[in-house]
Amino acid sequence: MTALTKYDRLEAIGLWRPDPDGQRREVIVSIGNATLVIADKNDQAITHWSLAAVARANPGVIPAVYHPDGDEGETLELPEHEGEMVSAIESLRTAISKSRPRPGRLRWLGISLSIAAVAAVMLLWLPSAMRDNTLRVVPQVKRETLGVALIERMQRVTGPMCNDAAGLRALRRFGARLETLKLAVVPALGRPALHLPGGVIVLDRSVLEDWDEPDVAAGYILSELATQVERDPLADLLDVVGPWENFRLLTTGEISDKALDDYAEHLMTTPVRAPDTANLLALFEASDVPATPFARAYDITGESTLDLIEGDPMKGRVTEPLLPDSTWLRLQNLCGG
Numbered sequence: 001m002t003a004l005t006k007y008d009r010l011e012a013i014g015l016w017r018p019d020p021d022g023q024r025r026e027v028i029v030s031i032g033n034a035t036l037v038i039a040d041k042n043d044q045a046i047t048h049w050s051l052a053a054v055a056r057a058n059p060g061v062i063p064a065v066y067h068p069d070g071d072e073g074e075t076l077e078l079p080e081h082e083g084e085m086v087s088a089i090e091s092l093r094t095a096i097s098k099s100r101p102r103p104g105r106l107r108w109l110g111i112s113l114s115i116a117a118v119a120a121v122m123l124l125w126l127p128s129a130m131r132d133n134t135l136r137v138v139p140q141v142k143r144e145t146l147g148v149a150l151i152e153r154m155q156r157v158t159g160p161m162c163n164d165a166a167g168l169r170a171l172r173r174f175g176a177r178l179e180t181l182k183l184a185v186v187p188a189l190g191r192p193a194l195h196l197p198g199g200v201i202v203l204d205r206s207v208l209e210d211w212d213e214p215d216v217a218a219g220y221i222l223s224e225l226a227t228q229v230e231r232d233p234l235a236d237l238l239d240v241v242g243p244w245e246n247f248r249l250l251t252t253g254e255i256s257d258k259a260l261d262d263y264a265e266h267l268m269t270t271p272v273r274a275p276d277t278a279n280l281l282a283l284f285e286a287s288d289v290p291a292t293p294f295a296r297a298y299d300i301t302g303e304s305t306l307d308l309i310e311g312d313p314m315k316g317r318v319t320e321p322l323l324p325d326s327t328w329l330r331l332q333n334l335c336g337g
Contacts, residue, residue: 006088007031007088007092010031010084010085010088011028011029011030011085012028012030012078012082012084012085013026013027013028013029013079014026014027014029014038014076014077014078014079014082014085015027015076015077016038016046016047016075016077017074017075017076018073018074019073019074020073024077025040026041027039027040027041027076028040028041028043029076029078029082029085031051031089031092032048034050034051035048035049035051036049036050036051036054036066036076036089038076038253044139044141045139045141045142045253046142046253047074047252047254048137048250048253049076049251049252050250050251051089051092051093051096052096053069053070053251054066054067054068054069054093055067055068055069056090056093057075062079062080062083062086063077063078063080064078064086064089065077065078066078066089068251071252074252074254127243127246130243130247131238131239131243133250134234134238134249134250135232135234135235137250138234138249138253140198143197143198143199143233143234144182144197144198144200145198146196146234146237146255146260147182147196147197147198147199147200147233148198148200149260150196150263150264151184151196151200151202153260153261153264154186154189154202154264154267155186157188157190157268158186158187158188158190158202158268159186159187159188160186160187161184161185161186162185162186162187162205162334162336163334164330164333164334164336166330166333167330167331167332167333167334167335169330170323170327170328170330170331170334171185171331171334173323173327174217174218174322174323174327174331177218177322177323178218178221178222178225178287178289179287180199180201180221182198182199182201183201183202183203184200184201184202184203185202185204185205185208185334185335186203186205187204187205187335188204188205189202189204189268190204191204191268191272192204192206192207192272193207193221193223193224194267194272195224195225195227195228195233196233196267197233197234197237198233199228201221201224201225203217203220203221205334205335207220208331208332208334208335209332209335211293211297213293213321213328214321214322214323214328214331215289215290215293215294215322216293216294216297218289218294218322219284219289219291219293219294219295219297219298220294222283222284222287222289222294223274223275223294225283226275226276226279226280227273227274227275229275229279230275230276230279237255237263240262240263240266241255241259241262241263242259277307277308280308281312281313284312284313284314285313285314288319289319290312290314290319291309291311291312291313291314292308292309292312292314294308295308295309295312296309
C-alpha cells in the first residue's frame with residue numbers, strides 16, 4: 001500500500017491494555033508492514049494489530065481509543081499530543097475502507113462463486129499458510145510468555161514448581177552445563193519430561209531423585225531439545241488450538257485461556273514422541289554426555305534403545321562428571337527430598 005510508506009518512520013507513545021481487567025502500560029506505537037506494531041520501551045514487540053482490523057471505539061473524541069475489530073477488551077489509547085499518529089491511523093483506515101470492493105446487484109452470482117472459491121482456499125490452504133506466517137512473526141519473548149502460561153495451568157495437576165533455593169541454584173548450574181537455561185521441575189508431571197514454546201523444558205522430580213548420577217536427567221533434557229529442534233513447539237500448539245486461535249495470536253498477540261487449558265491437557269496426555277536417534281546422539285556428543293545411562297533408564301532391557309547404546313559417542317571415553325556431587329545432591333533435594 002503506497003500510503004504506508006508515508007508513515008513508515010512514524011512513532012508515538014500510547015497506553016495499551018491487554019484486557020478489560022489488565023493494567024494499562026506505556027508502549028511505543030509504530031506502523032509496520034500492514035500492521036500496527038505495539039512494543040515496550042525496550043523495543044520488544046508486544047503485539048501486532050492488522051491495520052485492516054483496527055477499529056476506533058470513540059470516533060472524533062480525544063484521546064483516541066483503538067481496539068482490534070471484534071475484541072473491544074484489548075485497547076490502545078493515544079493522547080492529544082500524538083495527533084500525527086491518530087491522523088495516520090485514520091488515513092490508513094479510510095484508505096483500506098475505500099479499497100474494499102462494493103459489488104453491484106448484478107454481480108451476486110459471481111460473488112457467490114468467488115466466495116465459494118475463497119472458502120475452499122481458506123479450508124485447504126489458508127490454515128497452514130497462516131500458521132507458517134505466525135511462526136515467522138511471533139517473537140521469542142511471546143513464545144516464552146506462552147510457555148510460562150502453560151506451566152501455570154499445568155501446576156493445577158502437577159503441583160507447584162519445586163523451588164528450594166539451593167536446589168534452584170543447582171538447577172541453573174545444570175542448565176548452564178547443558179546450554180539450556182529454561183528448566184523447571186514439578187512434583188507430578190506424569191511423564192519424565194516435556195518441552196514448551198519458548199524453549200522451556202519441564203522435568204518430573206523422579207528424573208532427579210531416582211538416579212544416582214545426573215546423566216539420566218541430562219539425557220531426558222537432551223531428548224526434549226532434540227525433539228523441539230525437529231518440530232517447533234509453537235507449531236504443535238497452533239495445530240492443536242486451531243485456525244481461529246492462530247488468527248487471534250497473529251492479530252492480537254494473545255491466545256484464549258480456554259485454548260491454553262486445552263493444550264496443557266493435550267501435552268500431559270499425548271504419548272512421548274522419540275526424536276531421531278542420529279540427532280539425539282549428536283547432542284550427546286556435543287554436550288559430552290554418555291547416552292547409555294539414559295537409554296537404560298528409558299528401557300531397562302535396552303531393546304528399544306539399542307541404537308543409542310551401540311552409538312554412544314562417549315563409549316570408552318573418560319568424561320568429567322556433569323556436576324559435583326554436592327551440587328547434584330542439592331538438585332535432588334529441589335522438591336524437598
